[in-house]
Amino acid sequence: MATIALEQARRGRVMSVVVDAAVLAERNLIALVRIREALFFSSVQPIMFVLLFRYVFGGAIAVPGRSYVDFLMPGIFVQTVAFGAVGTAIGLAEDLQKGLVERFRSLPMRRSALLAGRTAADLVRNVLVLFLMTVVGFLVGFRVHTNAPAFLAGIGILLIFAYALSWGFSIIGLSAPNSETAQMMSFPVLFPLTFASSAFVPVASMPGWLQVFARNQPISIVVDAVRSLMNGGPTADSVIKALIWSAALLIILPPLAAHRYRRAL
Amino acid sequence: MAIAIRAEKLVKEYKGGVRALDGLGLEVEAGTVFGLLGPNGSGKTTTVRILTTVAAPDSGEASVLGFDVVREPQEVRARIGLAGQFAAVDENLSGLENLRMIGQLNQLTRGSAKLRANQLLEVFELTGAAKRSVKTYSGGMRRRLDLAAALVNSPPVLFLDEPTTGLDPYSRQALWQVIEELVAGGTTVLLTTQYLEEADRLAKMIAVIDSGRMIAQGTPTQLKAGLGASVVELEMKSATDAHQVGEAIRLRGTTSIRVQDNKVEIPLEGGPSQLRWLFDLMGEVGCEPHAFSLREPSLDDVFLSLTGHQAE
Ligand SMILES: Nc1ncnc2c1ncn2[C@@H]1O[C@H](COP(=O)(O)OP(=O)(O)OP(=O)(O)O)[C@@H](O)[C@H]1O
Ligand SMILES: [Mg+2]
Numbered sequence: 001m002a003t004i005a006l007e008q009a010r011r012g013r014v015m016s017v018v019v020d021a022a023v024l025a026e027r028n029l030i031a032l033v034r035i036r037e038a039l040f041f042s043s044v045q046p047i048m049f050v051l052l053f054r055y056v057f058g059g060a061i062a063v064p065g066r067s068y069v070d071f072l073m074p075g076i077f078v079q080t081v082a083f084g085a086v087g088t089a090i091g092l093a094e095d096l097q098k099g100l101v102e103r104f105r106s107l108p109m110r111r112s113a114l115l116a117g118r119t120a121a122d123l124v125r126n127v128l129v130l131f132l133m134t135v136v137g138f139l140v141g142f143r144v145h146t147n148a149p150a151f152l153a154g155i156g157i158l159l160i161f162a163y164a165l166s167w168g169f170s171i172i173g174l175s176a177p178n179s180e181t182a183q184m185m186s187f188p189v190l191f192p193l194t195f196a197s198s199a200f201v202p203v204a205s206m207p208g209w210l211q212v213f214a215r216n217q218p219i220s221i222v223v224d225a226v227r228s229l230m231n232g233g234p235t236a237d238s239v240i241k242a243l244i245w246s247a248a249l250l251i252i253l254p255p256l257a258a259h260r261y262r263r264a265l
Numbered sequence: 266m267a268i269a270i271r272a273e274k275l276v277k278e279y280k281g282g283v284r285a286l287d288g289l290g291l292e293v294e295a296g297t298v299f300g301l302l303g304p305n306g307s308g309k310t311t312t313v314r315i316l317t318t319v320a321a322p323d324s325g326e327a328s329v330l331g332f333d334v335v336r337e338p339q340e341v342r343a344r345i346g347l348a349g350q351f352a353a354v355d356e357n358l359s360g361l362e363n364l365r366m367i368g369q370l371n372q373l374t375r376g377s378a379k380l381r382a383n384q385l386l387e388v389f390e391l392t393g394a395a396k397r398s399v400k401t402y403s404g405g406m407r408r409r410l411d412l413a414a415a416l417v418n419s420p421p422v423l424f425l426d427e428p429t430t431g432l433d434p435y436s437r438q439a440l441w442q443v444i445e446e447l448v449a450g451g452t453t454v455l456l457t458t459q460y461l462e463e464a465d466r467l468a469k470m471i472a473v474i475d476s477g478r479m480i481a482q483g484t485p486t487q488l489k490a491g492l493g494a495s496v497v498e499l500e501m502k503s504a505t506d507a508h509q510v511g512e513a514i515r516l517r518g519t520t521s522i523r524v525q526d527n528k529v530e531i532p533l534e535g536g537p538s539q540l541r542w543l544f545d546l547m548g549e550v551g552c553e554p555h556a557f558s559l560r561e562p563s564l565d566d567v568f569l570s571l572t573g574h575q576a577e
Contacts, residue, residue: 006377006380007376007377008374009372011372019369024370031358098356100354103347103349105319106318106347107342107367113370265319265320
C-alpha cells in the first residue's frame with residue numbers, strides 16, 4: 001500500500017467530544033433518510049394520526065372553547081416526538097447487536113460521543129419533523145391563536161422534552177438484547193403515557209382514578225404547556241412545570257444512559 | 266526481540282458463570298504474525314476483546330506496545346486496528362461513508378479520512394461499490410470492508426478475529442497477501458483462525474487454546490512435528506476387505522489405525538517409504554483398494570491429539 005500523507009486533527013478534550021459526536025450524528029441522519037421505515041415512522045405515521053383524529057375521531061370529541069384541530073395539534077406534536085424516540089432505542093440495540101459498539105470502543109474516540117451523537121441526531125430530526133407537522137396542521141385547519149414568539153417557545157419546549165426522552169429511550173435500547181425487543185420494551189412505556197394523557201381528549205372526560213395519573217404525568221404537562229402557548233390562555237404555570245420536568249429528566253437520564261453504556265458489553 | 270503484545274494470567278468470567286479465559290498468557294513478537302488457534306468457545310474472541318480494550322478482564326494484565334489495556338485504553342486504541350469475528354459495518358451507509366466515519370473517529374481530518382477511505386477501497390477491490398449502501402453488499406464484500414476499516418489508521422498492531430471465514434478462495438489469498446505486505450512493513454498481527462493451513466502460511470508463532478487456557482505453543486513446524494505423520498485413507502471394495510486389511514496391518518505392529526465401514530486410515534509413521542510396504546501387504550492379502558488418498562494432519566487432528574476431544 002502506498003503511503004499517503006494524512007492529517008491528524010489536534011483537538012482538546014471538549015472539542016473532540018463535539019467533533020466525534022457530530023460525525024456520529026451525521027451517520028444517524030444519513031440512515032434516517034435512507035431507511036424507509038425510519039422515514040415512515042417519523043413522517044407518514046404522524047400524518048396518519050393527524051388525519052385519523054382530525055376527521056375520524058375528532059367529531060366525537062368535545063373540547064370546550066376552541067376547535068378540535070387547535071386542541072389536537074399540540075398533542076400530535078408531543079406524540080410525534082415521543083414515538084420518534086423509539087427509533088433511538090431500536091437504533092442503539094441494533095448497534096450493539098451488529099457489533100458496531102464493539103468497533104467504536106476499539107477506536108480512540110470519546111466514549112460519550114456515541115450517545116451524544118445519537119441524541120443530537122434525534123434533535124435535528126425533531127426540528128424537521130415538527131416543521132413538517134406544523135405544515136400538515138395548517139393544511140387541516142390548525143391556527144395559532146397567540147403569536148409567533150409564543151409558538152416558537154412552544155416548539156422550544158417540545159424540543160427540550162424530546163431531547164430528554166431520547167436519553168430515556170437510549171437506556172431501553174442499551175438494555176435490550178436486540179432491536180425487536182427494544183421496540184417491544186418501548187411501547188408499554190409509551191402507550192399509557194401518550195394515550196392516558198391530555199394529548200387527544202380532555203382529561204376531564206376520563207374516569208376519576210385515571211385523571212390523577214393523566215393530569216400529572218409529564219406528557220400531559222408538556223402538552224398543556226404547548227397548548228397554552230399556541231391556543232392562548234394562562235401559560236406561566238404549565239410552562240414552568242414542563243420545564244421542571246424536562247430539567248429533572250435531563251439531570252437523571254443521561255448519567256443513567258452513560259452508566260448503561262459502560263456496562264453494555 | 267521486542268514484544269508488541271503481552272498478556273499475563275488473564276481471567277474472564279461472563280455472566281452465567283462461563284469461564285471464558287482461565288489464566289491465559291501470551292507474548293507476541295513485534296513485526297510478526299501470531300496465530301491463535303482453538304475450537305469454538307475456547308476463548309479466542311474474548312482474548313481479542315480484552316486486548317483491544319473492548320472488554321475488561323476480571324484479573325490478569327495485558328499491554329499493547331507497552332500501554333496497559335485497562336489503565337491506558339486511549340493510548341492502546343490509537344495504535345490498534347480491529348476486525349471482529351462478524352463484520353461490524355453500518356448497513357445504512359455506503360462503503361465510502363463507513364470508512365470516512367471510522368477515519369474521522371480515528372481523529373483524521375475529514376479530507377484525510379476521505380483520501381484514506383478511497384485508497385483502502387481500492388486495495389480491497391471495492392471501488393466499484395464505494396457509493397452503494399452496504400445493505401447491498403455480499404457477505405464477502407462486507408468482510409473486506411470491515412478489514413479495510415481496521416486499517417484506516419495504519420495501525421502498528423492489528424487484531425483479526427477469523428478474518429477469512431466466509432471469504433472465497435480468491436479473496437482469502439488476496440487477504441493473505443495484504444497481511445504479508447503489512448507484516449513486511451513492520452505491522453504486528455494477532456489473528457485467530459480455525460484453519461491450520463492459514464496459521465501455517467502466515468504465523469511465525471502459533472498458540473493453541475482450549476477452555477481459556479493455552480495447551481500448546483510453537484512455530485507451525487514444531488506443532489506439526491508434534492502431530493506426526495500424514496494420513497493415508499484407503500477406500501476398500503467392501504467392509505470385509507477393510508476389516509481384513511486392518512487386521513493384517515495390526516498383526517504387523519501398527520495399531521493406531523482406524524477402520525470404519527469400508528475405509529481404513531493409516532498414519533504414515535514410517536515416512537513415505539511405508540507406502541510401498543502398505544501396498545505389498547494389500548497384495549499379499551489379496552485386497553486391492555478402490556480409492557486412495559493422502560492428507561496432511563488437519564486441525565481436527567491437532568485438537569484431537571492436544572485436547573483429547575473433537576472440536577465442537
Ligand atoms: N457475552 C457473553 N456472555 C456470556 N458468555 C459468553 C459471552 N461471550 C462469550 N461467552 C462464552 O465464553 C466462552 C468463550 O467464548 P469466545 O467467543 O471467546 O470463544 P471463541 O474461541 O471466539 O469461539 P468461536 O470459535 O466460536 O468464535 C464460550 O463458552 C462462550 O459461550
Ligand atoms: Mg470467536
